[in-house]
Amino acid sequence: MSEKERILDPDLLEALKQVKYPGFDADIVAMGLVLEARVEDGKAVVLMRPVAAPAKVREDLEDAIAAQIGSLPGVRELELNMPEPPQPKAQQKQGPRPIPGVKAIVPVASGKGGVGKSTVSVNLALALAEMGLKVGLLDLDLYGPSIPIMLGLQGAQPSQGRDNKIAPVEARGLKVLSIGFLIGADRALIWRGPLVMKAVRQLLHEADWGELDALILDLPPGTGDVQITMTQETPITGAVVVTTPQDVALADAIRAVDMFKQVNAKVLGIVENMSYFICPDCGGRHEIFGHGSVEPLSQKLGVPFLGELPLDPDVPKLADHGQAAVQAAGSAEAYRQIAVKVARMLGLIGQDK
Numbered sequence: 001m002s003e004k005e006r007i008l009d010p011d012l013l014e015a016l017k018q019v020k021y022p023g024f025d026a027d028i029v030a031m032g033l034v035l036e037a038r039v040e041d042g043k044a045v046v047l048m049r050p051v052a053a054p055a056k057v058r059e060d061l062e063d064a065i066a067a068q069i070g071s072l073p074g075v076r077e078l079e080l081n082m083p084e085p086p087q088p089k090a091q092q093k094q095g096p097r098p099i100p101g102v103k104a105i106v107p108v109a110s111g112k113g114g115v116g117k118s119t120v121s122v123n124l125a126l127a128l129a130e131m132g133l134k135v136g137l138l139d140l141d142l143y144g145p146s147i148p149i150m151l152g153l154q155g156a157q158p159s160q161g162r163d164n165k166i167a168p169v170e171a172r173g174l175k176v177l178s179i180g181f182l183i184g185a186d187r188a189l190i191w192r193g194p195l196v197m198k199a200v201r202q203l204l205h206e207a208d209w210g211e212l213d214a215l216i217l218d219l220p221p222g223t224g225d226v227q228i229t230m231t232q233e234t235p236i237t238g239a240v241v242v243t244t245p246q247d248v249a250l251a252d253a254i255r256a257v258d259m260f261k262q263v264n265a266k267v268l269g270i271v272e273n274m275s276y277f278i279c280p281d282c283g284g285r286h287e288i289f290g291h292g293s294v295e296p297l298s299q300k301l302g303v304p305f306l307g308e309l310p311l312d313p314d315v316p317k318l319a320d321h322g323q324a325a326v327q328a329a330g331s332a333e334a335y336r337q338i339a340v341k342v343a344r345m346l347g348l349i350g351q352d353k
Contacts, residue, residue, distance in 0.1 A: 022057045106238055141226075239260045304345075
């Protein structure tokens, strides 16, 4: 689309006129930096000219634009494209960077929502900590951060760590960080594209994680901006994919495994969640969503099968009250067995434990 054909929505332009370029009295519209501003089905799309500026200036601009657009009625999302000028090869980014002091980075992923991925993330982290390991838990589900609720940390505020970095909240033997600590509980995020990339980068590399044996990453469902940015920002030691026995969930699990394979990241294995239900009255086992399809799928995909987790009605009740299954529910041992397998694969404990 040529510049003449680009759309400039009057309401968006008016909002963008309130954004001053850092250090100048002129706004970004008057400076000719806005190439396009349009709204499509509640999503505002803003295209800027390439901006050659220090990272702090770019971040301030992104934040100011997001604040102005986010206040407009009817706008639910923002896609902000503010490209950087081409860099000489010598100055181009070097690819994924390790997180100093962190031995293993373990994302927990799912192809679809509702399969218990965050529950597995929390209980895996706690079970590893029970073994005496130093563990961090990073909630990268930017659009639906649930870790603060599941650990009873609503309202917690990270402090300032070393080198002006964010110090994670320490609770139950874990170092925990979530976007939910940094925004209001009732505030919907409208970040897309570059804003998501910035948030993921900051949570990974601008946090004072200290010395950790493992950092568990709770990812949002799917294979979108957060997942792509994560693989670009830091090397993955091994991923855990969570699914249920239903066919629709299995199809999405295949995509999740494929995503990690495409970026040459190791998959530690697949967890079958909600595998069966034990009736509290009769003690009978019921396979509500089917059973036995995930282990053959793991073999077909060439990744380990980490085990089965029951459909335990106590687990969501505990999570709603900030308690974890591995510390209270009858299914605690099933979570611990999976954690032991993961720890062995990461070389964090011996094969005899």
